[in-house]
Amino acid sequence: AETIPRVGINPLAAAAAPLLDLVGRLRNTVRPPEAGDLRERAIAALRQFEADARAAGVPAEQIRAGHYVLCATLDDVVLNTPWGSQSPWATASLIATFHRETGSGERFFALLEHLQKEPGRHKPVLELMHLCLSLGFQGRYRLSPRGPAEHERVRESLYAVVMAHRQPPHRDLSPNWKGIEAPWRPPGRAVPIWVIGALAAAICGGLYAFFAFSLNSRSDEVFAQVLKAPPLAQPALARVAPPPPPPPPPPPQAGPDQPTRIATFLAPEIREGLVAVLASPQIIVIRIKSSGMFASGSASVTPRFVPILERIGQALRDEPGDVTVVGHTDNVPIRTVQFPSNFQLSKARAEAALAVIARAIGDPARLSAEGRADAEPIADNATAEGREQNRRIELVMPRMERPL
Structure with a gap:
């Protein structure tokens, strides 16, 4: 698996980077993964998140809240995919495993309201919750008729709270910037690098199109030959067996077939x-x-x-x-x-x-x-x-x- 760099001004969100990346990929997954293996990898990543957050000096209270938020988000995204509701994840969610709860769709927003009462103290957790809302957590708003609008209102309100308690960025790109005094030199006559890159890309694209068309034209012929190849029907095995008993009378049909x-x-x-x-x-x-x-x-x-x-x-x-x-x-x-x-x-x-x-x-x-x-x-x-x-x-x- 690709390692996600842990950078940023929020050490809690930085420790959660691999799990946030997993949430984003699961939401767009078309083919169902192996749910049991996926759940074990998610549990291992949650434990690594706790270890990384402690190593970064994050308070234990914020680690517990962040752990709950990540479990709720993973459960919400997985169980609302076409394959997740039919997988073992449905009977053994992360919230039930780690926090002995079942109503994370409501509890997430109750926790959000509680933390917003002291946004300066809980800013790292609020930033993590905003990331989870942006990556697909919907909770109780998923089945509500006005759910999308209410979800967006909560997300924008949380964004305003987070930005209000962030320090303003530096006005300059670099606080220690200093110009270099160098005389102007006219450009040479050499071919610019971008021209070489564009030409190489055009050649590669042309070769790709040529080989793709050539391969698919031949694959059509192979496809037709496969359809004509024997056997044209499923082979059957003849077995000597006693005559079957007479079939029972068909059950009465209620209405049209x-x-x-x-x-x-x-x-x-x-x-x-x-x-x-x-x-x-x-x-x-x-x-x-x-x-x-x-x-x-x-x-x-x-x-x-x-x-x-x-x-x-x-x-x-x-x-x-x-x-x-x-x-x-x-x-x-x-x-x-x-x-x-x-x-x-x-x-x-x-x-x-x-x-x-x-x-x-x-x-x-x-x-x-x-x-x-x-x-x-x-x-x-x-x-x-x-x-x-x-x-x-x-x-x-x-x-x-x-x-x-």
């Missing part, structure tokens, strides 16, 4: 020709017409399709099973820096659609995204109409009924 419920909910979109619901005995496929959902060569959902994707998320909110969002393209190659091939474009479009659906489905952890490029056409790519049908987004989920 799963595909009918989804199709009924999405009836307006189906009538407009924007959505189709397909079903087999094993899976359900919701096919979304991609024409108009994305601009050419783009992976940003157009405003017109945002409510349609949100409606689909609402239709699946109460339906069981995980959902795979799959992006498909036609066979027209794309060669851009952002999307070197149709595989990257189809994956990016699937992820963009997933981000909108996740806001309405209730449990974003059910969703995953895949890109299939032009590997699964449903129409002839030789015609413009066929290519338009092949550019699509599909939601694939197992067919299962809700328990009665």
